[in-house]
Amino acid sequence: MIAHPLSPVLFRSIFMQEKSAVIIVAAGASRRMGRDKLWIPLLGRITLARTIDAFQASPLIDSIILIASAEQLTATRTLCKQEAWDKIQAVVPGGLRRQDSVCQGLDTLAQLQPTCRWVMVHDGARPFVTETIIEAGLKAAQVHLAAIAAMPVKDTIKQVRNDIILDTPERSLLWMVQTPQVFAFDLIHQAHHSPLAEDDATDDALLLERLGHPVAVFPGSYTNIKITTQEDLLFAEAYLKGQES
Numbered sequence: 001m002i003a004h005p006l007s008p009v010l011f012r013s014i015f016m017q018e019k020s021a022v023i024i025v026a027a028g029a030s031r032r033m034g035r036d037k038l039w040i041p042l043l044g045r046i047t048l049a050r051t052i053d054a055f056q057a058s059p060l061i062d063s064i065i066l067i068a069s070a071e072q073l074t075a076t077r078t079l080c081k082q083e084a085w086d087k088i089q090a091v092v093p094g095g096l097r098r099q100d101s102v103c104q105g106l107d108t109l110a111q112l113q114p115t116c117r118w119v120m121v122h123d124g125a126r127p128f129v130t131e132t133i134i135e136a137g138l139k140a141a142q143v144h145l146a147a148i149a150a151m152p153v154k155d156t157i158k159q160v161r162n163d164i165i166l167d168t169p170e171r172s173l174l175w176m177v178q179t180p181q182v183f184a185f186d187l188i189h190q191a192h193h194s195p196l197a198e199d200d201a202t203d204d205a206l207l208l209e210r211l212g213h214p215v216a217v218f219p220g221s222y223t224n225i226k227i228t229t230q231e232d233l234l235f236a237e238a239y240l241k242g243q244e245s
């Protein structure tokens with residue numbers, strides 16, 4: 001895990017001057033869930049609203065760019081009007097792949113806030129991101145320019161093809177990658193427009209890895225889950241009940 005040299009007070013004062021934005025990607029098809037997971041209520045508040053709430057509440061975030069699917073664009077804009085989310089700068093349609101949606105967000109940010117210094121990319125489907133994670137991300141990005149939330153894997157991981165094990169990577173080197181992924185804005189914007197960004201990439205860090213740029217990890221949380229399949233809803237409701245009690 002990476003240590004950083006700034007005191008919390010100095011850190012905050014630096015970031016108050018350097019603007020930080022978050023791109024929340026919420027334009028996926030929810031194929032593995034079978035229905036739009038961003039609009040599923042979790043203890044009475046929908047997944048996407050819970051995710052936006054976390055960044056709206058963060059003193060470290062100045063603006064939010066929200067990426068929605070073409071089908072949900074009108075509903076998402078209506079939701080944003082109903083809620084008191086004054087940090088939302090734009091709600092724009094996403095692309096076919098997650099990376100296309102992120103790229104739409106980065107281009108929008110470049111138009112609206114060209115002087116933005118730091119940008120986080122966060123999955124709309126990760127509603128349990130915390131202020132501790134957001135702060136850890138900005139601190140790590142300030143040191144490394146590129147840093148992503150991650151946690152060590154708990155299980156042994158095998159590489160398998162046609163039901164036969166090919167390899168067992170050393171577990172101590174394996175991390176589960178999450179969002180937010182936090183970057184110097186110009187760096188990740190250029191990476192998304194590089195020719196190496198054309199191949200599929202399931203996260204944003206991979207685009208910098210392809211360009212040979214180092215990317216650090218900082219602590220996410222085992223509760224910072226991505227709502228992906230039906231059983232994630234069981235965890236989500238149990239987690240929220242635990243928070244309320």
Ligand SMILES: Nc1ccn([C@@H]2O[C@H](COP(=O)(O)OP(=O)(O)OP(=O)(O)O)[C@@H](O)[C@H]2O)c(=O)n1
Nearest residue numbers: 025026027028029030031032096097101124125
């Ligand atoms: N073209 C896409 C694909 C994904 N996402 C977003 O990226 C996040 C992480 O993706 P994932 O969990 O894989 O969502 P889906 O692509 O919707 O899920 P599935 O693969 O099951 O269809 C989600 O918040 C999703 O809405 C997006 O904005 N645009």
Ligand SMILES: C[C@](O)(CO)[C@H](O)COP(=O)(O)O
Nearest residue numbers: 098123177178179202203226
């Ligand atoms: C970015 C991400 O959430 C990190 O775990 C994940 O890679 C998104 O990937 P998906 O293929 O869209 O689920």
